[in-house]
Amino acid sequence: MLHTLDIAGMVCPNNVFLAPMAGYTNYPFREMCRALGAGLTFTEMVSAKGLHYKSEETKQLLLCGEESPKAAQIFGSDPGVMREACESEALKDFDLIDINMGCPMPKIVKNGEGSALMENFPLAEKVISACAKSGKRISVKFRIGTDGAHKCAAEFAKLCEGAGACLITVHGRTRDKIYAGPPDYAEIAAAKAAVRIPVVANGGIWSLKDAERMTERTGADGVMIARAALYRPTVFCEFTGEAEPPLFALFERELEETRRLYGDRFALVFMRKMAAFYLKGRHGSARGKQRLFATQSVGELSLLARELLAPEK
Ligand SMILES: Cc1cc2nc3c(=O)[nH]c(=O)nc-3n(C[C@H](O)[C@H](O)[C@H](O)COP(=O)(O)O)c2cc1C
Incomplete structure (x- = not known):
């Protein structure tokens, strides 16, 4: 199409x-x-x-x-x-x-x-x-x-x-x-x-x-x-038909760009929401979402997203 x-x-x-x-x-x-x-x-x-x-x-x-x-x-x-x-x-x-x-x-x-x-x-x-x-x-x-x-x-x-x-x-x-x-x-x-x-x-x-x-x-x-x-x-x-890049890598790039353009505060608030979207349908997503919204810095969010959005086994 x-x-x-x-x-x-x-x-x-x-x-x-x-x-x-x-x-x-x-x-x-x-x-x-x-x-x-x-x-x-x-x-x-x-x-x-x-x-x-x-x-x-x-x-x-x-x-x-x-x-x-x-x-x-x-x-x-x-x-x-x-x-x-x-x-x-x-x-x-x-x-x-x-x-x-x-x-x-x-x-x-x-x-x-x-x-x-x-x-x-x-x-x-x-x-x-x-x-x-x-x-x-x-x-x-x-x-x-x-x-x-x-x-x-x-x-x-x-x-x-x-x-x-x-x-x-x-x-x-x-x-x-x-x-x-x-x-x-x-x-x-x-x-x-x-x-x-x-x-x-x-x-x-x-x-x-x-x-x-x-x-x-x-x-x-x-x-x-x-x-x-x-x-x-x-x-x-x-x-x-292109191969899908790993989600956590996409997230990291988006987080970095968002931070560069709009600053840390906005990046934290916005990217917590995005991570929650990307998490939907994954195993343990409700608990993961709670943990995401408890993060207090971009660094903390990045680390957690790396864990939560890693490829599922
Ligand atoms: C959070 C959100 C924000 C939206 N903001 C706009 C907007 O700014 N302008 C617009 O034309 N439509 C907006 N829409 C409507 C979408 O562009 C689209 O028409 C609608 O979601 C239906 O498509 P979908 O079934 O693929 O979601 C918004 C939809 C959502 C869910």
Whole structure:
């Protein structure tokens, strides 16, 4: 199922992407997934308003390197502020800017942002076309609708294409389902059939087999993986056929990079959480998790992770 994907002249080495995940897809994590085989990675969602006010915290979320191609995700509902974000210095190194129109979090939705834009077609269209006027490649990530009675993936896909998006990602769940349940293949297939731009399918992909099922049933040009990569970043190796590097070695590298970029305190707190994800499903993982969260320094965490994430006999 793996093939290159041309997105308005930006050629991705393959069509299996790492999803944006708030609080997780920082630069070291994205780089690890890219090295393991992800064809494109996305920053977590970044507030266009935050960029407008030149928030340091917001800029931290956009740390990146020379790797290419790379994508950032922004959210917001003011067309002017969104266009300004696309034109900002902070986003200049990114080859693609994705607009979040799927976030279900109440604090985002009540501001008219994220998935609230799926309930306001005229504003969604204005936001996308304003962003497209920046001259950057623009994509949109959205859900199949707000609930079972309001599914609109094909209509919304057409709107995105008409407003100037060069790629869409369809998360095959309605907003009320958050992340639960199987993806709705028929809705994603309808979105794919409605447009000529590439369509990436997302939702419930935990393995190569799931991805194959997704592309067969929807005709999507690629897939996007979120939670599976948190638990098992080596999921990308299933697609490339490359040997999986040992987990503790990956962890150590990620810890070192996280520490270098964000400092010891952040590295300790963040990487304890990551180690707990990587531990899931292993023998004694509950006790291991307790021990991880009791570590008080990066050095201590590193030693413990080496023990807990060593290959299982
Ligand atoms: C912790 C977490 C954070 C997320 N943050 C974002 C985000 O910043 N932007 C976005 O578009 N989707 C976000 N999502 C949704 C994922 O990108 C993806 O659409 C969803 O998890 C479904 O894919 P999955 O079934 O492979 O997990 C997030 C999901 C999780 C679990």
